[in-house]
Amino acid sequence: MIRDLEVLPLRNGASAQKISVKPETPVATEISNEKNVCRITFSPNIVQQAKISTSGMLGDFLVRYDVQRDMGIGDIQNVVFVIDTSASMLGKKIRQTKDALFTILKDLRPEDHFNFISFSSKVKVWQPGRLVPVTPLTVRDAKKFIFTLVPSGGETFRTWSYTNTGLCLDRT
Structure with missing residues (x-):
């Protein structure tokens, strides 16, 4: 409306x-x-x-x-952000990805849980084996992790896919 x-x-x-x-x-x-x-x-x-x-x-x-906006807060979110950091993400792509992640972090609520997985020729999990509750401290640390993301190497789809599935299953 x-x-x-x-x-x-x-x-x-x-x-x-x-x-x-x-x-x-x-x-x-x-x-x-x-x-x-x-x-x-x-x-x-x-x-x-x-x-x-x-x-x-x-x-x-x-x-x-x-x-008119629906102001309902919605359900608790359990989110794993999977980020391609292969060489194909150099330049504008990684900048846009980082900007989007910073924006999303601002929208997470205290009852939400999250984690990050970055993948190229290696897989990097921010907080291995768990989803992290949203607190000022975890958001600050997540921003530090996002800043460290640098594109390099090739993609390893199978490895990050397996890692991601394990994290998701831990919270269901």
Whole structure:
């Protein structure tokens, strides 16, 4: 469901105007906001267009909105992150992977448990044989582990697959 729908004042893309707390909707703008559909129509007449801009270039038409979110906390998560650290992950791929892992760590809750397995020509398990509860200390240590991930060597799919299965079975 869409909520908090606002059509912001027209602005020239080159200007860095601040948007006020209660912005005025541009003239000749109609907003229809139903449960799952919003329709915004901007149709100024010739006189209104001339007042907005003499060159015919209007700039940016901005819409600000939010959606209704389910705030349920969900079930306890037991997660094993399996990370490819083979040479194929050099550069942008490993940076994106690390960024994603840092973001995911922020979203884990105290009742969750997690671990990391990295694999290339060797398999590295962060906390061997167990899933770790989420605490400030374990999250700090996990971040250190993520920082140490460096792509090298080839892939050893069979070995990491076996290691991963063992960790998952310990918590079921």
